[in-house]
Amino acid sequence: MKISFHGADREVTGSCHLLEADGKRILIDCGMYQGSRELDDENAGDFGFDPRSVDFLLLTHAHLDHCGRIPLLVKRGFTGEIIATAATRELARLVMLDAARLHEEEAERSERHAHRRGEKTRKPLYGTLDVLDTLDHFGRNAVYDEPLSLAPTLRATFYDAGHILGSASIRIEDTEGSGRSVVFSGDLGNRDRAILRDPQFPPPADVVVMETTYGDRSHKALAPSIEELYGAITDTFKRGGNVVIPTFAMERAQEILYYLREGIEQGRLPRSMPVYLDSPMAISATEVFRRHPDCFAEKDRAMFDEGKDPFTLPGLRFTRETADSMALNNLVGGAVIMAGSGMCTGGRIRHHLRHNLWRHDSSVIFVGYAGRGTLARILIDGAKHVNLFGDDVPVHARLYTINGFSAHADRDELLAWQRALRPKHTVLVHGDEEVMRSFATQLSDTEVHMPGIGDEILV
Incomplete structure (x- = not known):
């Protein structure tokens, strides 16, 4: 060989x-x-x-x-x-x-x-x-x-x-x-x-x-990572801002939806919380996940057998169309916006960062790997300003890096x-x-x- x-x-x-x-x-x-x-x-x-x-x-x-x-x-x-x-x-x-x-x-x-x-x-x-x-x-x-x-x-x-x-x-x-x-x-x-x-x-x-x-x-343990996610969302809502989560369309988007649903069911997050999955590919990938519960762990496959969808939560809204995505720029606060790409190298997430990074009341939560040279890594490494669509955007939002979801x-x-x-x-x-x-x-x-x-x- x-x-x-x-x-x-x-x-x-x-x-x-x-x-x-x-x-x-x-x-x-x-x-x-x-x-x-x-x-x-x-x-x-x-x-x-x-x-x-x-x-x-x-x-x-x-x-x-x-x-x-x-x-x-x-x-x-x-x-x-x-x-x-x-x-x-x-x-x-x-x-x-x-x-x-x-x-x-x-x-x-x-x-x-x-x-x-x-x-x-x-x-x-x-x-x-x-x-x-x-x-x-x-x-x-x-x-x-x-x-x-x-x-x-x-x-x-x-x-x-x-x-x-x-x-x-x-x-x-x-x-x-x-x-x-x-x-x-x-x-x-x-x-x-x-x-x-x-x-x-x-x-x-x-x-x-x-x-x-x-x-x-070694990765941070999962349970504290989930707690940190809930805490970051709750704290941001108290400040009156939005939560922006750069999200990989496959696996990470579905995993975060899973834990947001659990947080609502446990009373850790508000039931009325609007969550926008602003990624056509993540939306389609979630549909693929639903077609393959045979790949799931036993307890999560059992949810499907009981007629329960682990990726559905009360305030979830899918935004496939560009016009619907642009409308999210008008959200003043109290929303969770999940969009790709996870490393912020392209896609709709860059528009949401442009509209939220300069706000002291908003937060950006990184829940995945950020490669060298990517906007995600630049932000995680402490940049005070970033260029987005020709604009010099100051970084005032609170940034969280939660590694336990790897x-x-x-x-x-x-x-x-x-x-x-x-x-x-x-x-x-x-x-x-x-x-x-x-x-x-x-x-x-x-x-x-x-x-x-x-x-x-x-x-």
Whole structure:
């Protein structure tokens, strides 16, 4: 077996790994680099392999940094089969279509500006038609714990990674010949959270390729994080302001809705509290969640069996249309506004920040990962002013960073997962380099690798 590395290598985003075994070339994920606009050229660059030579693409989950370049892969010649769980398939469709729309809108803006300045226009990375072509390549649906044949002596098994709906770790084994096995962790979830099951431990493997996003720290406990969320909302309402929550459309939006519902049912939050989910993709993703209670933890699946929707609360309002979103700018106070993107790199959240950051009575609550160079990280790091749509906006709102809602396993959970698999080789990916080095010091009885882009490992 040979593994080569083409993304999320000594960095957090752009997951893309190529396995060559039994005469087959198998790509694990094909994600977008995310963060600053300087990454545009990396996303448009060469993959480091010929897309036409790839037989299978196994998709661990539907986050943009794992599926966002698949349409470009197809555009450049990939004709193989894409395999994912049924839930991942549905969510990836939403994510890729949304990404195509943003690429097309950005290209249109670029064309207008370039025309005025006499500059060259920038073409979209891919468009809606490319995504529709991509959907034709989705083949078999993976089912957790059920092996899939990739070749006469090669099989892949998906295991629940507990990260987002449908997420998986993937174990690939040569059933004859070398008998080698490799597990790609995908992104591993945080244990004991709402909605989803805890991550599974796949059977032991010779090689583990694993994420290290939070490999140098422990998460804040969940219960105090929920208390902090309720306290931040209550305090903001007392000051007369709005609560703005930058929200990832998949998993985080549904998780926050879940806890807001619980807070209202427990009398911790006002029943009349208006909550706006101002994200068409998050609204659609919530509908996908409702179609897949089979992925839920037992107690939350039981809610559905009893006819109770864990994502519904009295004051919840969906705002799909742009006009409805713009109307939220007139809210004086007492509302919770959830909008994307979670890192504030684009989308409707930037408009809500523009209208609320300067207000002393409002609050912004960050409940997810904020990558380097993103507006979310700039705010968390203490910026006093930010530029939004050409305006210099002072930061007077109260900012909260609540880390206990992370969808990623922390250091101790990652270590427990790695030790359960007892690999001879542990390959660290999907993390900042300094985090990987810290995590590597905790590993024993395994050979540790930290590959860079284009590196290869023979196993």
